[in-house]
Amino acid sequence: MRCAVCDADEARPYRVVDGVAYFRCRACGSLFAHPDFLARVATAAAAGYADAYWQNELGAARDRCFGPAIQRVAETIAYCRVPIGAFIDIGAGTGWLLDALEVLLPEVIDRFHAVELYPPPLPHRTANPNYVVGTLADMDRTFDAGVCIEVIEHITPTALRALAAELAAASRPGSLYLFNSGQPAFVELEDPGYLDPHGRGHIVSYSLAGAASILAPAGFNVIELPGRAWAFLAEFGPQRPVDAEALIARLWQPVPENVSMLRSARFGELIRAAGIDSARAYLSGR
Numbered sequence: 001m002r003c004a005v006c007d008a009d010e011a012r013p014y015r016v017v018d019g020v021a022y023f024r025c026r027a028c029g030s031l032f033a034h035p036d037f038l039a040r041v042a043t044a045a046a047a048g049y050a051d052a053y054w055q056n057e058l059g060a061a062r063d064r065c066f067g068p069a070i071q072r073v074a075e076t077i078a079y080c081r082v083p084i085g086a087f088i089d090i091g092a093g094t095g096w097l098l099d100a101l102e103v104l105l106p107e108v109i110d111r112f113h114a115v116e117l118y119p120p121p122l123p124h125r126t127a128n129p130n131y132v133v134g135t136l137a138d139m140d141r142t143f144d145a146g147v148c149i150e151v152i153e154h155i156t157p158t159a160l161r162a163l164a165a166e167l168a169a170a171s172r173p174g175s176l177y178l179f180n181s182g183q184p185a186f187v188e189l190e191d192p193g194y195l196d197p198h199g200r201g202h203i204v205s206y207s208l209a210g211a212a213s214i215l216a217p218a219g220f221n222v223i224e225l226p227g228r229a230w231a232f233l234a235e236f237g238p239q240r241p242v243d244a245e246a247l248i249a250r251l252w253q254p255v256p257e258n259v260s261m262l263r264s265a266r267f268g269e270l271i272r273a274a275g276i277d278s279a280r281a282y283l284s285g286r
Contacts, residue, residue: 001023001035003023003025003027003028003030003032003210004023004030004032004035004038004156004157004204005025005028005030005032005157005204005206005207005210005213005214006025006027006028006030006209006210006213007213008025008026008027008028010025010026010027011023011024011025011026011032012024012026014031015195017195017196017197018196018197018198018199019197020033020034020037020197020198021033021034021037022034022195024184025207025210027209028207028209028210028213029184029207029209029210030184030204030205030206030207030209030210031184031187031195031204031205032157032203032204032205033195033197033203033204037197037203038156038157038158038203038204041156041201041203042156042158042159045118049118049120053201054120054121054124056199057093057120058094058120058124061093061094061096062094062096064149064150065093065094065096065097065099065100066096066100069097069100069147069149070097070100070101070104070271070274071274071275071278072147072149072178072180072231073087073097073101073147073271073275074271074272074274074275074278075178075275075278075279076145076146076147076176076177076178076233076275077145077258077262077271077272077275078250078251078254078272078275078276078279079176079178079233079247079250079251079275079279080144080145080174080175080176080255080258081174081176081235081250081255082144082145082172082173082174082175082176082255083144083255083257083258084111084144084145084255084257084258084261085111085144086111086113086141086142086143086144087111087112087113087143087144087145087146088112088113088114088115088136088139088143088145088146088147088170089112089113089114089115089146089147089148089149090115090136090146090147090148090151090163090167090177091115091116091117091148091149091150091151092114092115092116092131093116093119093120093125094119094120094124094125094126095114095116095119095125095126095128095131096125096126097114097147097149098112098113098114098126098128098130098131099126099128102128103267104265104266104267104268104270104271105262105265105266105267105268105271106265106266107264107265107266108261108262108264108265108268109128109130110130111261112130113130113131113132113139113141113143114126114128114130114131114132115131115132115133115134115135115136115138115139116131116132116133117133117134117135119133135166136163136166136167136169136170137166137169137170139170141170142170142171142172142175143170143171143172143175144171144172144174144175144176145175145176145177146175146176146177146178147177147178147179147180148177148178148179148180148181149178149180150180150181151179151181152179152181152204152206152211153181153182153194153202153203153204153205153206154201154202154203155203155204156203156204157204157214160206160214161214161218164214164215164217164218164220165218167218167220167236168218168219168220171219171236172236173236173237174235174236174237175235175236176234176235176236177220177233177234177235178231178232178233179211179231179232179233179234180230180231181205181206181230181231182194182202182205182229182230183205183206183207183208183229183230183232184205184207184229185229186205186229186230187205189229190229190230208222208224208232211232211234215234216239219236219237220234220235220236220237221234221235221236221237221238221239221240221242222234223235223242223247225247225282226244226247226282226283227282227283228282244283247279247283248280248283251275251276251279251280254272259272
């Protein structure tokens with residue numbers, strides 16, 4: 001079978017989860033649900049985000065937005081090599097990450113934005129005016145950094161290609177995005193129940209090679225984050241190696257404008273320290 005992610009003729013049966021067959025690509029390593037199931041997901045679109053889905057998701061969304069998502073934002077700011085004038089939360093769900101950031105960084109909250117195509121019903125989402133219901137193409141602006149947390153495992157490779165194209169159109173050279181999503185090693189070694197077609201809607205586990213096969217043609221350099229099989233960076237620019245040493249150098253040589261932005265905000269120093277410490281904690285204790 002051809003891989004739904006990289007299109008290599010190397011996909012073999014992996015396992016059946018809740019009646020849905022999953023496959024592993026021997027070329028890129030990605031795991032994906034049967035193409036017929038992926039097609040049904042694409043056809044269902046918004047129906048997959050009915051009230052029942054959000055009722056199950058709201059608790060986890062609140063915990064995530066007011067907890068680890070803040071650290072992912074902090075890390076992205078720390079790693080970014082261009083001044084950040086606009087930061088985007090892609091597939092923001094409830095948008096509560098904006099609410100958390102408004103508490104911590106009220107003086108610069110106007111720089112933070114969020115977009116969600118299939119939002120939960122009111123009142124279960126933020127009232128922040130920078131929360132947009134729609135797609136990146138509807139934002140009509142460019143971004144310098146952002147996060148995409150617990151999103152791409154829910155969408156088909158075709159949808160991810162569309163997202164990559166929209167993100168490229170909305171990015172300045174050097175823009176940096178952190179994608180938080182379980183890779184195959186995470187599925188196999190840390191969370192065997194991660195693949196979940198009907199409950200959590202996890203239909204694809206993108207490997208780094210699989211993500212690169214989709215993001216690189218759109219102009220992004222996919223960067224491994226050592227020590228975690230559940231996140232990677234995508235930088236808008238030429239393909240080039242970025243190893244652990246280079247990532248550490250970014251932490252200790254931050255963009256001055258981004259440091260100034262954080263220092264102008266109420267808890268900006270906390271965010272700055274959280275970004276450095278969280279990143280270093282995963283970089284093999286370096």
